[in-house]
Amino acid sequence: MTLDPVRDALVTFFDVTGSWLLLYFFLINSSYLLLIVLASVNFGRHLRRSPFAGTTAAARSPLTPGVSVLLPAYNEANVILDSVRSVLDLRYPDHEVVVVNDGSSDATLERLVETYGLVRSTRGVEGKIPVRGDLRGVWVPTDDSIPLVVVDKENSGRSDSLNMGVNVASRDLVVMVDADSILDPDALLVVSKPFADDPQNVVATGGVIRAANGCRVIGGRVVDVRMPRSAVARIQVVEYLRSFLLGRAGWSQANALILISGAFGMFRRDVLVEAGGLDPDSIGEDFELVMRIHKMMKDGGRDYRVVFVAEPVSWTEVPDTLAVLGRQRRRWHRGLWEVLWGYRRMTFNPRYGRIGMVALPYYWLFELCAPLLEVIGVIVVPLGLLLGVINVPFAIAFLLVAYVYAFFVTCAALLVEEVSFHRYARWRDLGSIVLASVAENVGYRQLTAVWRLQGWWASLTRKKAVWGTMTRAGFGSS
Amino acid sequence: MLVLSWTVLVWTLTVLCALCVALLLATVAVRVGRGVLARRREALVAQVRPLVLEVLTAEDDEVAPACEKVAAVPEPLWPTAERYVLAAFDSVRGEVRDALVQVLLDRGTLARAVAATTARSAVRRARAAEVVGLVGHVDGRRSIVRLLSDPSVEVRTVAARALGQLGDPHVAALLLGALRPGSDVPASIVGTALIGIGEADTTALEPALEGALADRDEIVRLTAVAVAAELLVLPTARYVGERVLHDPSPAVRVQAARALARLGGAWAVPTLASATAPTEDPGVRLAAARTLLDMGTPTALDHLAPLRDDLDPDLRRLALEAGPTLTTEGAGP
Amino acid sequence: MTQGKVLVVDDNQDICDLVALKLSNAGFEVTQANDGLSGLELGLSGDFDLVVLDVMMPGMSGIDVLRRLRDAEQTATTPVLLLTAKTQERDVETGFAAGAGEYMTKPFSPRELLVRVKAMLARRQP
Numbered sequence: 059m060t061l062d063p064v065r066d067a068l069v070t071f072f073d074v075t076g077s078w079l080l081l082y083f084f085l086i087n088s089s090y091l092l093l094i095v096l097a098s099v100n101f102g103r104h105l106r107r108s109p110f111a112g113t114t115a116a117a118r119s120p121l122t123p124g125v126s127v128l129l130p131a132y133n134e135a136n137v138i139l140d141s142v143r144s145v146l147d148l149r150y151p152d153h154e155v156v157v158v159n160d161g162s163s164d165a166t167l168e169r170l171v172e173t174y175g176l177v178r179s180t181r182g183v184e185g186k187i188p189v190r191g192d193l194r195g196v197w198v199p200t201d202d203s204i205p206l207v208v209v210d211k212e213n214s215g216r217s218d219s220l221n222m223g224v225n226v227a228s229r230d231l232v233v234m235v236d237a238d239s240i241l242d243p244d245a246l247l248v249v250s251k252p253f254a255d256d257p258q259n260v261v262a263t264g265g266v267i268r269a270a271n272g273c274r275v276i277g278g279r280v281v282d283v284r285m286p287r288s289a290v291a292r293i294q295v296v297e298y299l300r301s302f303l304l305g306r307a308g309w310s311q312a313n314a315l316i317l318i319s320g321a322f323g324m325f326r327r328d329v330l331v332e333a334g335g336l337d338p339d340s341i342g343e344d345f346e347l348v349m350r351i352h353k354m355m356k357d358g359g360r361d362y363r364v365v366f367v368a369e370p371v372s373w374t375e376v377p378d379t380l381a382v383l384g385r386q387r388r389r390w391h392r393g394l395w396e397v398l399w400g401y402r403r404m405t406f407n408p409r410y411g412r413i414g415m416v417a418l419p420y421y422w423l424f425e426l427c428a429p430l431l432e433v434i435g436v437i438v439v440p441l442g443l444l445l446g447v448i449n450v451p452f453a454i455a456f457l458l459v460a461y462v463y464a465f466f467v468t469c470a471a472l473l474v475e476e477v478s479f480h481r482y483a484r485w486r487d488l489g490s491i492v493l494a495s496v497a498e499n500v501g502y503r504q505l506t507a508v509w510r511l512q513g514w515w516a517s518l519t520r521k522k523a524v525w526g527t528m529t530r531a532g533f534g535s536s
Numbered sequence: 537m538l539v540l541s542w543t544v545l546v547w548t549l550t551v552l553c554a555l556c557v558a559l560l561l562a563t564v565a566v567r568v569g570r571g572v573l574a575r576r577r578e579a580l581v582a583q584v585r586p587l588v589l590e591v592l593t594a595e596d597d598e599v600a601p602a603c604e605k606v607a608a609v610p611e612p613l614w615p616t617a618e619r620y621v622l623a624a625f626d627s628v629r630g631e632v633r634d635a636l637v638q639v640l641l642d643r644g645t646l647a648r649a650v651a652a653t654t655a656r657s658a659v660r661r662a663r664a665a666e667v668v669g670l671v672g673h674v675d676g677r678r679s680i681v682r683l684l685s686d687p688s689v690e691v692r693t694v695a696a697r698a699l700g701q702l703g704d705p706h707v708a709a710l711l712l713g714a715l716r717p718g719s720d721v722p723a724s725i726v727g728t729a730l731i732g733i734g735e736a737d738t739t740a741l742e743p744a745l746e747g748a749l750a751d752r753d754e755i756v757r758l759t760a761v762a763v764a765a766e767l768l769v770l771p772t773a774r775y776v777g778e779r780v781l782h783d784p785s786p787a788v789r790v791q792a793a794r795a796l797a798r799l800g801g802a803w804a805v806p807t808l809a810s811a812t813a814p815t816e817d818p819g820v821r822l823a824a825a826r827t828l829l830d831m832g833t834p835t836a837l838d839h840l841a842p843l844r845d846d847l848d849p850d851l852r853r854l855a856l857e858a859g860p861t862l863t864t865e866g867a868g869p
Numbered sequence: 870m871t872q873g874k875v876l877v878v879d880d881n882q883d884i885c886d887l888v889a890l891k892l893s894n895a896g897f898e899v900t901q902a903n904d905g906l907s908g909l910e911l912g913l914s915g916d917f918d919l920v921v922l923d924v925m926m927p928g929m930s931g932i933d934v935l936r937r938l939r940d941a942e943q944t945a946t947t948p949v950l951l952l953t954a955k956t957q958e959r960d961v962e963t964g965f966a967a968g969a970g971e972y973m974t975k976p977f978s979p980r981e982l983l984v985r986v987k988a989m990l991a992r993r994q995p
Binding site for chain 2: 881883884886887890891894975976977978979980981
């Protein structure tokens, strides 16, 4: 029979790795559960403190550090005015907006010049971070009470533009947003609070990003939180909830936070400059930056903290078609691989503390390799069952640890969200989140696993990266 | 091949599914419970609200009778009334607030809060401190001061903030003392509290500030400089200027250089210029250069000119911003 | 005879009620809104003589609402009184730049608020 060699191969496979496969999925889901427990502690503390938090007071204190908001823009003529205005109007005692026009071919710059009465400034953009793109000009408003600077340069990419922005930035803290970022009015207050509370040690913070799809957005503000209409986007809401909200908070609680989401991270400018800014050649540039900062601080034996602020502060449009989603996930996983590989010497290196000994190995095993094992599992288990290589109990066990347990973890996440932030107020939305959580395990996960493998493969075979049309929002798997 | 017991599996599957359902039901229960609690609370508040609003919107001779009605609220409803009144204090001031403070005092709110500052639970102590701060009566001061050395950092933080609300300049030294290493109270909280006190009476704050500017601890000096700048405590200006060059901590020197943007005058320019010397810490140089730029006087800007050829690109950029209209030696087009 | 139509926008229901009551006691016809969006919608359609606007609101802040009111022809010159927590140079600047007529900080005196509202209406200043 032609299936015999396949059968034999499968028999050997399951003999050797059967129980390991089950163990893997048991461990990965248990780790998520642990992170959720850690996150609950983090939230519990945060919510208990919240009435006493004194955010209003922070808005007033001269010790609240100034923030430079960097906004790289490439062909954003349609949204740039709303975007700039909504960032200028953020509640904060002292912030400036640095728009970096990345050689737009549309009217982005013109619209800004016209609306704000911009005139050329003698201000240079020279700074400590090397920049590739050539400067074309710096513009400031005639009304100098408007804290806006527009840097016009030739096109050289988002990272390079942001680096130029960092050079020009005049405040102590820097935050990087995109032209389609939607920020809560108090976003800067919330995300800068750890810096105000502990100015010596905190070097970077990150806030929670939520999916804007389906929400009502007016003038760059979310005025009504709703679940998205498309199923693809709904499942991502669940993902974001689990991985951003809980994964990050859990890691932050364990003092081992590696990632700060690309669309809303705040850094101390001097640390950012010292680390050298973003790497324009890196695909996972935000992840890479935070890793570089970790390495730099640990190498220097310096005390520091990277803090996750458990409040939702920023919203982003997530891909609502499979095509765009696929491109995003391929790119994310490719970035993940390249950074993990690039910093492999930190892995299992006691010199790098919990980052090296816990977080990085975890990412290697449970973030990087997860799609591989998932795809293997999805292929060989049904195949094994079909060919009689494995028995039904094993198949059920697999189903259990890989999918039912995962659903359980998601239910726990939903409960924590309900107790803490309960942002989706409608019963209908709660219902659709639950349904989306089920749907996630039936097809969506498997798809993203395939995409992630494709991204990984593309990097290994050195294919050129495709950026696609979606703005990056950060990393994280399900 | 791994052999798994049928029964174990089926059991695990059932239990897991049951747990999932339980979690989902718990989620629903939390949501429903929140709604029920909110409605119950609202029912109570609805009885109290009109009375308190009547006081808050009363004019002159309407105030006293309206207060009597609040004072006469029966015991079961009083906690709700008290909470509502305290919440209003965040937003309201003036004689109507003072009248309500008296109602609270007569009803024992302050006494209870002071007693609660020795509660076992940190959350209760923190809440007690908050209440004392809101009531704003000097009788609560001592208990709050005690809480500045509370074992819980949250309580210390709330106590610092409450002291700021009490507005007594005599506690300024104590507040600054709360910044000692190991205390964890954020400097921004203490700073804000001091500013709150200082806004009411800046001169009374001066002695404490002057003492703090010479303190051993870096963070205390830092906070004092920032507060002095914010409140424009001019008598401290020269000393702040001296800190720019002579303080051992670069962070304090940076803050002092920034403070001179508000506190300094023509006399400060030479100090700032010295602070841009190449031997100085880069952060300090940058802060001093920026202050010179902000000052904008010809003398100040002149001192930026030599920085055009500096090794530090940030300084070169600032010098450039000063404009091409300077008379400088060897400055090209 | 009503003194005028006033819109009060504050996400804190109690403050909203307080201001509304104070003003209606003084003879004004008051409409309330609890969030930026409904405040904006009411403001654009309602033909008010004055708007009391809280700055610190989630979703759409008072400044956001103010800007949009000023962008619209029918409310471009409507007097607006901004309420905010504590003086803050920046808020004041942004507020006035966005077109506020006056500015009051919390904690505020209800009596003083009434005086200001009357004065603003008397001056008919935007």
